[in-house]
Amino acid sequence: MTKARTHVLETIAQAKEPVSARQLCGKFQHEHDPATIYRALHYLEEKGRLDSFILHCSEHGTERYYVLHVAEHRHWFHCERCHRFTDLGLCQFDALVAKMSADRGLTVTSHTFYATGVCSECRAKTKVSVKTPG
Amino acid sequence: MTKARTHVLETIAQAKEPVSARQLCGKFQHEHDPATIYRALHYLEEKGRLDSFILHCSEHGTERYYVLHVAEHRHWFHCERCHRFTDLGLCQFDALVAKMSADRGLTVTSHTFYATGVCSECRAKTKVSVKTPG
DNA sequence: CAAAAATTGCAAACGACTTGCAAAATATAC
DNA sequence: GTATATTTTGCAAGTCGTTTGCAATTTTTG
Known part of the structure; x- marks a missing residue:
């Protein structure tokens, strides 16, 4: 596990709600590029560590949200x-x-x-x- | 009801499955601009004539699908x-x-x-x- | 520790969708 | 029914979430 993937996974593990890529990009904007966040999310979902769903809301638009699998x-x-x-x-x-x-x-x-x-x-x-x- | 709105509503009414904006844009590409299709969908949903949901699939990506209300x-x-x-x-x-x-x-x-x-x-x-x- | 493999950051691109604006169509007033 | 006000449209540009090519860096493997 690289640092970026660890950060992403631990953030989602500790969250009490589904987490969006946008939230993660904000939280780690000084540490990881958005592309890295997105790639970490794909990697973790592919490995079966995360689940996700897409939801649209008026405040944040259409985004994918992630939860621990x-x-x-x-x-x-x-x-x-x-x-x-x-x-x-x-x-x-x-x-x-x-x-x-x-x-x-x-x-x-x-x-x-x-x-x-x-x-x-x-x-x-x-x-x-x-x-x-x- | 304008021509564009009628076309959109009738297409969805006759479809046996949910319909995406992309499908409608393809069908009416020589008659209506994509912006007009999107605006017609918003208008019809706002007026309570249509319902919609967002779904992601590997072939078509993330799209909103419309059905008659x-x-x-x-x-x-x-x-x-x-x-x-x-x-x-x-x-x-x-x-x-x-x-x-x-x-x-x-x-x-x-x-x-x-x-x-x-x-x-x-x-x-x-x-x-x-x-x-x- | 060197070579091979995987991951990252950056910048550009992508695709669904939205928006500003002027022209065209439609509705309303007289 | 024609002038006027309103709505709708097409076009082009823009937005936003996300993806991708590529060179550089990091990590893994021998």
């Missing part, structure tokens, strides 16, 4: 107000996906799921400001 | 061999999503799901070629 994968919620992720826990779709695909003769190798909306913190802020007069 | 939305499977979509039927995730979000105080406004792998036709081709010697 784990045996039992999780899914995420993305808040349209604060643009942070909330962990939705372990995947609960496997049985349903197996049924949908078996019915149609499909060999499913992966699936992507995420939900978007407003997180509890942002919802609370709205309620307070609406309920408080003047 | 209908009351009961569907989900799609994408084949990594032939890069076509298979209809997975009406969404069966609503109850599960409602539970996951309620538990966490999240207000979910939409969700994205798709599966990828090998479709039945491509799987059949592989099996034949593997089983046939010489």
Whole structure:
């Protein structure tokens, strides 16, 4: 493992949310070139250490987000107000996906799921400001 | 409805699979500028006539795909061999999503799901070629 | 430690998509 | 129905996330 790959992997391992290349490029802008960050991400995903998905949000546009690869994968919620992720826990779709695909003769190798909306913190802020007069 | 918007909407309405801007630009390259196609897609989605999702595939890269907006939305499977979509039927995730979000105080406004792998036709081709010697 | 292999930084390129602007089409006013 | 205001379009240039060619540096191997 080179220094760049170690930095990328450890950052994602310690993050509590999916991490984008842009975030990593910002964090390591004085240490690694963006090309190196992108190549490290590809290398780590190719080696099975990372998983990723693409998500579009109004603040950051369309970006790929990375998480550590784990045996039992999780899914995420993305808040349209604060643009942070909330962990939705372990995947609960496997049985349903197996049924949908078996019915149609499909060999499913992966699936992507995420939900978007407003997180509890942002919802609370709205309620307070609406309920408080003047 | 202008001619460009009508063309875009009718093409998507008649398609049996999600349609990308690139496909529409190709189809109407002698009639409409790509900018017009993109603006028509934005207009129609804004007016609630279309839904879209982003998907990455090895052949076409990262693109947004559009489908007609209908009351009961569907989900799609994408084949990594032939890069076509298979209809997975009406969404069966609503109850599960409602539970996951309620538990966490999240207000979910939409969700994205798709599966990828090998479709039945491509799987059949592989099996034949593997089983046939010489 | 030298030679071979892999990785990096830089700069340029790529592809999906967006935008400014002037011209063309469409809608509205009279 | 023709003048005027509004919307939409095509073109060209630009943006943004990401990729790539290449020479230089680092790492691995013998």
